Amino acid sequence: xxxxxxxxxxxxxxxxxxxxxxxxxxxxxxxxxxxxxxxxxxxxxxxxxxxxxxxxxxxxxxxxxxxxxxxxxxxxxxxxxxxxxxxxxxxxxxxxxxxxxxxxxxxxxxxxxxxxxxxxxxxxxxxxxxxxxxxxxxxxxxxxxxxxxxxxxxxxxxxxxxxxxxxxxxxxxxxxxxxxxxxxxxxxxxxxxxxxxxxxxxxxxxxxxxxxxxxxxxxxxxxxxxxxxxxxxxxxxxxxxxxxxxxxxxxxxxxxxxxxxxxxxxxxxxxxxxxxxxxxxxxxxxxxxxxxxxxxxxxxxxxxxxxxxxxxxxxxxxxxxxxx
Numbered sequence: 001x002x003x004x005x006x007x008x009x010x011x012x013x014x015x016x017x018x019x020x021x022x023x024x025x026x027x028x029x030x031x032x033x034x035x036x037x038x039x040x041x042x043x044x045x046x047x048x049x050x051x052x053x054x055x056x057x058x059x060x061x062x063x064x065x066x067x068x069x070x071x072x073x074x075x076x077x078x079x080x081x082x083x084x085x086x087x088x089x090x091x092x093x094x095x096x097x098x099x100x101x102x103x104x105x106x107x108x109x110x111x112x113x114x115x116x117x118x119x120x121x122x123x124x125x126x127x128x129x130x131x132x133x134x135x136x137x138x139x140x141x142x143x144x145x146x147x148x149x150x151x152x153x154x155x156x157x158x159x160x161x162x163x164x165x166x167x168x169x170x171x172x173x174x175x176x177x178x179x180x181x182x183x184x185x186x187x188x189x190x191x192x193x194x195x196x197x198x199x200x201x202x203x204x205x206x207x208x209x210x211x212x213x214x215x216x217x218x219x220x221x222x223x224x225x226x227x228x229x230x231x232x233x234x235x236x237x238x239x240x241x242x243x244x245x246x247x248x249x250x251x252x253x254x255x256x257x258x259x260x261x262x263x264x265x266x267x268x269x270x271x272x273x274x275x276x277x278x279x280x281x282x283x284x285x286x287x288x289x290x291x292x293x294x295x296x297x298x299x300x301x302x303x304x305x306x307x308x309x310x311x312x313x314x315x316x317x318x319x320x321x322x323x324x
Contacts, residue, residue, distance in 0.1 A: 001191045002291045002308040005033055006234045006283065007182040010305030011312055013037050017188070018307055024192035027088065030064060034084040034200040037184040041120045045182050047081055048120050050202025052127050053209045058118035061216035062200040063087045063098075065224040073098040073216045080108045081116040083216070084198045089113070097218060130206055183215050185222060185232025187287040195289060197222050197230045204237065213237025219247035228254045229289050231262070235282030235298065243269045249286050259286045263296035264319040270298055271321040283317065294318045 003014045003021050016036040020029035038047030038060075045051070052058045062083025063073035072091030074083050075098070086108045090099055099107050109115070183201035190196075199222040201215040214220035214237040221237070223246035224230035231249035233240045240246075245266050252262035263284040270282050276298070283297040285304055295304045296319040304315045 001189060002287070002293065002306065003029060003033065003186065003188045004285060004287055004293045005186045005305045006184055006232065006285055006302075008303050008305060008314055009037065009040070009043055009182065010184060010186070011307075011314065012040070013184060013186065014305055014307040014312060017186070021188055021190050021307075024190045024194065026188045026190040026192070026194040026196035027064065027066070029188045029190060030186050030196050030198035031082075031084055031088060033186040033188075034062065034184055034198045035082045038082050038084075038200055041122060043182065043184075044123065044126070045205070046184050046200055046202055048116075048118060049123060050118075051123050051205035052119060053203075053207045053211070055209050056119075056124075056127050057209065058123070058202055059209075060118065060200070060202055061212055062198065063216045063218060063222050064091060064196070064198045065218060065222055065230070066091075066194070066196050067224060067226050071097055071218050071224075073218060074100065074104040074108075075212045075216045076101040076210070077104055077108070078102075078118065079105045079115045080113055081118060082113075082200075084200050086111075086113060087198075087216070098216070100212075127206070183221070183234045183237075185215075185234055185285060187224075187230045187232060187285060187293070189287060189289075189291040195224060195226050195230055195287070197224045197232055199232055214240040214245065217241065219244050221246060223247045223250045225250055225254070226289065229259070229287055231266075231284055231286040233266075233282065233284050234302070236280050239270050239274060239280060239282045239298075243273055245270070245282070245284060249284050253286065253288055259288050259292050259294035260296075260318045262286050263294050263317075267296040267298055267319060267321040276322070296320070298322055300324050 013033040013036045017029040017033035041049040060077040061075040065071040072087040231246040233245040283302040285295040
């Protein structure tokens, strides 16, 4: 029984999901974890806090998966805050896998999912500052630095209702380096032994309108096979898409690799496949069918949030392809 989510803010997402994990409701757990991140105004790459595209509009992508035969995905939502919830409706109510754009929003309307505001005041202010001052603040060309208001990403430094410090103190500051890369990917093995995964994002900040990255695409940002395990990815989506990252990890496990070797293979594949630049980051999180987990990253700074019977904690990747 375990839940693992990408990045340190995943600790709070895991807390929101944990009652469902204990109750044997894997899909509800995935949905709850991603919905928490969608609603958090201090997470600037997911949901309400997510930075908009270059036109000033937010678009959201996400997916959910139980198996190759049971998965759902949406991309380009502009009126609904929780893409994983809409993706679950696609999975459970249609014979399709993926809906996109205005028709995905219309589908959500037809299934009773309430419309919500997607652009937070903080994200709007960051966008207006970007328009005034120029520069590029996104996952693909992050050379100009972030607006001052977003100089530090929302690294979770405390955990639990009593505010106890976790992990012996504050998280290292290097995670702030990848503040705009922090798509939430979540993998759950519930009390009934059901494995499920989900992924939610607002995509690259100030992206070209219409851009879709790896997160909602089955086999790229997420892949789950109950006979083997699951994997999710975060970082520069274009790097992950080019190697079918999540599928690559699960297929390595299918061939007999353990979770550590599987995520290492994906990180190395990216390092060998691209002419990488300093702003590029990618990370892979895997969970096998027994609940063993591991993560690997292209560069330092990535962390996994974990909750299980031993409590809540963050974990360093087992492998970093390009140590700084």
